[in-house]
Amino acid sequence: MASPCVARARLPRLYQLPLLFSASSSSCSASASCCSSSAGTGSITNNVPHKKLQQGPQQQQQAVRAYSSAAASAASAAASARHATFKKGGLGGEAIGGTGSSRTSRVYGQPLPHTHPHLFPRRSPGEDDLMPATLGGPHNFFLPTTDGTMTDPGLVGVAYDELTPGITAAEYEARRRTLMASLPDSSIVVAMSGRVKIMSGNIFYRFRQETNFWYLTGFQEPDAALIMEKNSGPRGYKMTLFVQARDEHNETWNGPRTGIDGAQDIFGADEALEMDPTSLLSHLKQILPQYTHIYVEPPNAPTNPRTTSASRSKPNILNFLAPPSPTGYDVFPKKSDFEAVVKLLGDTRRCHSLAREVERFRVRKSPAEIRAMRRAADVSAAAMVRVMGYQALHRARHGASTPVSEAQLQATFEYECALRGAQRPAYVPVVASGANACTIHYVNNDNLVGPGQAGMVCIDAGCELDGYASDITRAFPVGADLGGRFNSAQRDLYEAVLSTLKAVTALVSAQSGYSLSELHRRSVELLRQELNAIGGFQLGHDVLERSLFPHYIGHFLGIDLHDTSSIPRSTRLEEGMVITVEPGLYVSEGDARFPKAFWGLGIRVEDDVLVQATSQVVLSANAPKEVADVEAICQGFFEPEIELRRVAAAASSASGEKKTRRRSSASSAAGPVPPPGRPAEASLG
Incomplete structure (x- = not known):
């Protein structure tokens, strides 16, 4: 396993929120360069996948200095963020939003380390040989212990710091902060989740989250919305998540939901609200006019409410805001709000493609x-x-x-x-x-x-x-x-x-x-x-x-x-x-x-x-x-299986040959075998 970066070993886990990329461009920042420098001799070739790369002392020193600066900035920003108040034990122990026992007994809308520990293994050092040394191990930092010293996370067993398998909550936060830092002042981001897609009638396809929404949140439930408003606070933005509220009847049929409390406690939202067309519509009507730059995926037809099942399956913002059916549009109680939001989204001077901004980093x-x-x-x-x-x-x-x-x-x-x-x-x-x-x-x-x-x-x-x-x-x-x-x-x-x-x-x-x-x-x-x-x-x-x-x-x-x-x-x-x-x-x-x-x-x-x-x-x-x-x-x-069959066939063939030889030897010693029906002659000797 690659040696942990020196800068990381100096910081407690809850402050390890490095910027993944430079805020001013799509170039990689210290976090990536700390673990992924240029390869010299001994680089991995296309046919030698497991040979480790070497990193020179000069590159290591530059990477550590760059990372130290980024990590210090990240530590300051993380100190006031709700999501970064992990206590010892992370998501599996006494963490934000409740005691360890209450968290452990809860089931959420997606696997988490304390509910599905088998999906969040702390990788062993041997597994890191699959990757170049300069990329670092899966968890290339140290964890704080009760006495303030650092311990190797490879000994812990479960990756409690991960939000989705392989990706930590810290990295999701870094993605959001990096995006918001790259946008101009007076910017707001609105990202819609995916929706359940219907194959036929009420038969649905297995749900897959909308890509950019998942990249920014790690949240894997349908019918949700992420709103980020750029501000001058320590975090750099305010994060609001609209999610489906807990519902006993619905969860009996479709499985557990994370709910409003989980959206804050686990996914780091400053504010979490129940997702329904009218609440999201009212919220957007209130806050969108306050911002000069709106980053969202603009609908193809911003003046029309949804009309087909095919369009309802897409993460189009109007699919979440429009009335349930075209026939109900004229009596839609929020018709004026809907038209106001549609007008804002149709303003090409203020409305910009969110995908284009996120994909610069993705x-x-x-x-x-x-x-x-x-x-x-x-x-x-x-x-x-x-x-x-x-x-x-x-x-x-x-x-x-x-x-x-x-x-x-x-x-x-x-x-x-x-x-x-x-x-x-x-x-x-x-x-x-x-x-x-x-x-x-x-x-x-x-x-x-x-x-x-x-x-x-x-x-x-x-x-x-x-x-x-x-x-x-x-x-x-x-x-x-x-x-x-x-x-x-x-x-x-x-x-x-x-x-x-x-x-x-x-x-x-x-x-x-x-x-x-x-x-x-x-x-x-x-x-x-x-x-x-x-x-x-x-x-x-x-x-x-x-x-x-x-x-x-x-x-x-x-x-x-x-x-x-x-x-x-x-x-x-x-x-x-x-x-x-x-x-x-x-x-x-x-x-x-x-x-x-x-x-x-x-x-x-x-x-x-x-x-x-x-x-x-x-x-x-x-x-x-x-x-x-x-x-x-x-x-x-x-x-x-083929090898076993070949060995068995060879053994059977060899055994058959031995039996044939034995029978042949016995026949020679006993003399000629008499024809059928005639008794063998007695030996004269």
Whole structure:
């Protein structure tokens, strides 16, 4: 485990609220630089995921000095904040809002360390070897004891300082303060939560929180609102949370709610109010005119109340404020208030996009976020290995003549992810066999894979773990005819894509000065060169991008799969960003530019890559992609059950041979065996 930062060891836990980013720009502040400096020799490469980075003494001293200043400022601000009045024991002991016993007996609307301790493990030092030393451990600070000394949090067992798994209450507070510090005076922020989405009738989808709302609060219940008003107080802003009140009848059906007291005690609100359209509407009508700058997600049609179930499922502010049905609009008792608020939200001189402001900070990940994304990538990588080896296992169990379906491979991936703690798939998986892989977003996943097929499967899948997404694509050979090996055409095309992936990944660093757009242009040129090397295929850039490589080289990754959509692709890569790198080649059936052996091959290989100052870390490095590794997995060499079956078969074969030899020896000693029906002759001796 990395040594704790010196500055952190000097401060009690309740004052450890560092600014994650500079208030004046999106550049990373001391908190991130303290744990994530530029890599020198020994940096992690895309194929050596567990080698630790080294940090020079000069960089360490600079980081500590910078952090000391930020930490001192954070300590002053935190002293007066309600949420930062944790006592010893944090959320699990005698904490804000009541005694330890009363807190422990309460159940809230989401998992917390004292209600679900198994979801909030204090990471052991050994687990930190998965991450670079400069990123620090999951909880890289010391805890105060009763005598004022500091103790290693790795010995505590439960991460009571975390609000959601892996992310502390302090970090959520730092996110809010960083955002508010970056906004001009006389600013107000209004962020709406997500809403329960309906599939059909009264059948609902599993709830997922609106991204920016979750990033700022960690609050995971629907139908809530966050209001932050910038002021000159020690905290820098006033925080108001509108949440659903406790309701015995509703909670009997839908589970517990955090309620108004929990919104203050646990989520740090200065004020908490019951969420209903009229109360929020009245509150906004009262406070919005007081501010010059309003940061909210403006509705697409600010003059119209909600009219459809589809619009009601979106976190549009008018969906929370308008009357329950269009027919009731004319007799809506708060009609004048509604129209006044709509007018304010329609004023483009005062109303600004909240997402654009938040995503300036979201695009660069904190050390805690990077660790969460590495865990998500590791879970998906482990599931990907099981998918690659599934057909070999299936053949061992049921024989080579029994086909495997794309749906079985999808189910295997999702099951293996859930088994390792993932809450949901990050997106609908692509499990495309044969020519289906030439459809970029093929999600039917309803075809058979073998027997007798000499094809490939391209699987693009990832999980969401503790709020963060992973996104991995691998391609591998299928069909008993191949025996788990690439044929020559498959290997040529696969190695062309893999070589491009490696070359583009090597360009990913802040120092290189590349943007996603420039990486894409470079990937097109590299693929063109690879195709020329395979068989002299002379293809122009326009042809390549139009048919053989029609998608982009990658995207930002984080809480959302296509994260921070307001950040242009032309943005230079900065330290702490996470992107995907996913080159691909797709040769459709009947493409006369290629020999028939290439027809119907769709190959994409994708990794999740962390941008560092002078290098990169491939977060998904545990998902094998080298030809030899992929073939070994497809042949079942890493599947324990297949190995056991092979050992048992070998033992059975050896045992059978021994019995045959024994019978043969006994027969020789006793003389020839008489024909059936005739007695053996007596020995003359």
